[in-house]
Amino acid sequence: MAHKFIDNYREKGARKRLVELLIKKGIGDENVLQAIGKVPRHYFFDETFWNQAYKDIAFPIGEGQTISQPYTVAYQTELLHIRKGDKVLEIGTGCGYQCCILVELGADVYTIERQEKLYQRTKQVLPHIGYKANFFCGDGSKGIAKHAPYNKIIVTAGAPFVPEDLLKQLAIGGVLVIPVGDEQSQQMVTVLKINETDYEKIVLDTFRFVPLVGDRAW
Numbered sequence: 726m727a728h729k730f731i732d733n734y735r736e737k738g739a740r741k742r743l744v745e746l747l748i749k750k751g752i753g754d755e756n757v758l759q760a761i762g763k764v765p766r767h768y769f770f771d772e773t774f775w776n777q778a779y780k781d782i783a784f785p786i787g788e789g790q791t792i793s794q795p796y797t798v799a800y801q802t803e804l805l806h807i808r809k810g811d812k813v814l815e816i817g818t819g820c821g822y823q824c825c826i827l828v829e830l831g832a833d834v835y836t837i838e839r840q841e842k843l844y845q846r847t848k849q850v851l852p853h854i855g856y857k858a859n860f861f862c863g864d865g866s867k868g869i870a871k872h873a874p875y876n877k878i879i880v881t882a883g884a885p886f887v888p889e890d891l892l893k894q895l896a897i898g899g900v901l902v903i904p905v906g907d908e909q910s911q912q913m914v915t916v917l918k919i920n921e922t923d924y925e926k927i928v929l930d931t932f933r934f935v936p937l938v939g940d941r942a943w
């Protein structure tokens with residue numbers, strides 16, 4: 726974790742180039758691109774690795790976990806079609822980068838992480854760098870029933886199937902974005918909740934995530 730939170734011209738320039746790269750890779754949502762252009766991703770890296778922060782790569786954040794690749798964050802966020810005031814559940818807080826992007830887009834974020842150390846660290850760092858969210862520690866494969874329904878749910882770890890609890894906790898008209906597959910690769914799946922019993926599921930591109938570990942997961 727970076728000990729200094731300084732956003733200087735070098736990092737701002739690198740962030741601008743990252744946005745240009747994401748546009749070339751097919752990200753088209755202006756709001757998502759603006760959010761990526763704003764959130765200082767190097768704040769989630771030790772200062773020694775700041776030169777890695779704006780490469781389009783995943784990177785270790787401790788506890789055997791990773792900060793997701795910027796393209797993956799942009800891809801999942803684009804699929805959520807966040808509107809200001811949306812109540813969003815994120816499963817897999819990690820270091821909190823994806824959470825900051827959602828907050829930049831005006832979402833009211835509920836985020837849950839199963840690793841105690843990551844939860845503690847992120848809960849402290851995010852408000853310190855100006856991002857307010859609701860932090861929880863536990864098994865997110867069951868969602869957080871107490872605060873449901875959610876307009877959007879994003880899962881940032883690879884699941885073996887779509888957990889039923891998450892579908893239940895989605896508001897009517899709400900969208901779930903979740904990578905589903907085996908340990909090697911997962912396909913991005915979006916599920917739109919049409920009414921209490923009907924869903925529209927779309928299967929998209931292939932990614933590789935760390936596993937979603939829990940009661941309704943691996």
Ligand code: SAM
Nearest residue numbers: 792793817819822823838839865866937938939
């Ligand atoms: N969202 C993060 C970011 O912005 O970079 C990336 C998260 S990392 C790819 C996936 C995270 O999901 C890990 O921190 C892991 O500990 C967490 N995780 C895995 N299974 C989980 C579960 N059942 N509930 C909550 N978090 C879980």
